[in-house]
Amino acid sequence: MQCSLCSSKAVYYQRHSSRHLCKKHFLRDFYRRVKRAVAKYKMIESGDKIALAMSGGKDSVTLAHTLIELYGKRRDLEFFAITIDEGIEGYRPPTVEIAKKVCRDLGIEHVVVSFREEIGLDLDEMVERGSRNACTYCGVFRKYLLNRTARELGATKLATGHNLDDETQTILLNFLNADIERLARLIPQRVQKGLVYRIKPLREIYEKEVVVYAIINNLPVSLEECPYSRFPARALVRDFIYEFEKKYPGRKFSIMRSFEELLPCLHKMYPQVELGECKICGEPTAREICKACELKRELGII
Ligand code: SF4
Ligand SMILES: [Zn+2]
Ligand SMILES: [Zn+2]
Incomplete structure (x- = not known):
């Protein structure tokens, strides 16, 4: 099949624009949409030191490669990557190796932080010892370590590889769970003391495009x-959006646009609360004791 914009061979059919794209035009469109999202939310500003959350999966590897391609030569910006090794036997070690290789190839500093060293147990051990599901421990401790490491290394922004599919699923899930406060928190309103501002440069990019x-x-x-x-609920929502998008291409963008229209009202309804310091570890929290310390207590680590 020929590219809709030139005579080269197409490598991708973009359903939402009904265009076949060759490699050059696919990349041009990809970069244009990343830059547009970055500009819209002022994700990257002069003087930023950006920590890339790098799991070694397709999203984080694509994120790192894209940002270095687009902004890597700018002298007013700095990039480095953080990989959290949760301690999941068989699954995490190969992805840590991928993360190391990608950072080496891109020429960026790379820091690996493990649950075992920083929290005291591997995720596998937490699951054996505790009563919560793995994703609860994983999500809480990973966020905690990413934020702490990024801040300690002087990062002004923390970039994650969430794509359009992840974001639209989260938006709909929050609606379905009537968790509007969480929906309002999907885009932070301002910088908060102790919390490195999170950015998602791939939020306008389809998951399929990340793979391509x-x-x-x-x-x-x-x-x-x-x-x-x-994630049974997320899988159902993912399948629903997939079917809807298949029949009506571009609807993932519509979900995103609707959310963005509502965002100013959501932020008024749920202004960001002032964060204090956890009484145990000193990390930022809206409560007396942060969630990470609460889980550590449950696990008998502290
Ligand atoms: S959040 Fe859950 S599914 Fe994701 S890496 Fe952690 S344990 Fe695995
Ligand atoms: Zn072309
Ligand atoms: Zn704490």
Whole structure:
């Protein structure tokens, strides 16, 4: 099939624009949309030191490659990557190796932080010892360590690889759960003391396009799924959006636009609360004791 914009061979059919795109035009469109999202939310500003959350999966590897391609030569910006090794046997070690290789190839500093060293237990041990599901421990401790490490290394922004599919699923899930406060928190309102401001430069990029980008650029990504991955509600929402998008291409953008229209009202309804310091570890929290310390207590680590 020929590219809709030139005579080269197409590598991708973009359903929402009904265009076949060759490698050059796919990349041009991809970068244009990343830059547009970055500009819209002022995600990257002069003087920023940006920490990239790098799991070694397709999203984080594509994120790192894209940002270095687009902004890596700017002298007023700095990039480095953080990988959190949760301690998931069989699954995490190969992705840590991928993360190391990608950072080496891109020439960026890379820091690996493990649950075992920083929290005291591997995720596998937490699951054996505690009563919560793996994703609760994983999510809380990963966020905690990413934020703490990014801040301690002087980052002004923390970039994650969430794509359009992740974001639209989260938006609909929050609606379905009537968790409007959480929906309002999806885009932070301002910088808060102790919390590194989170940015998502791939939020306008389809998951499928992330995969195509990784293939085109020959990036070493792992497509393995975490053995603990079980999100029944999210899977249902994902399938629903997939079917809807298949029939009405571009609807993922519509979900995103609706959310963005509502965002100013949501932020008024739920202004960001002032954060204090956790009485145990000193990390930022809206409560007396942060969630990480609460879980550590439950696990008998502190
Ligand atoms: S699926 Fe695996 S990596 Fe993802 S939050 Fe759950 S335990 Fe962590
Ligand atoms: Zn072309
Ligand atoms: Zn704490």
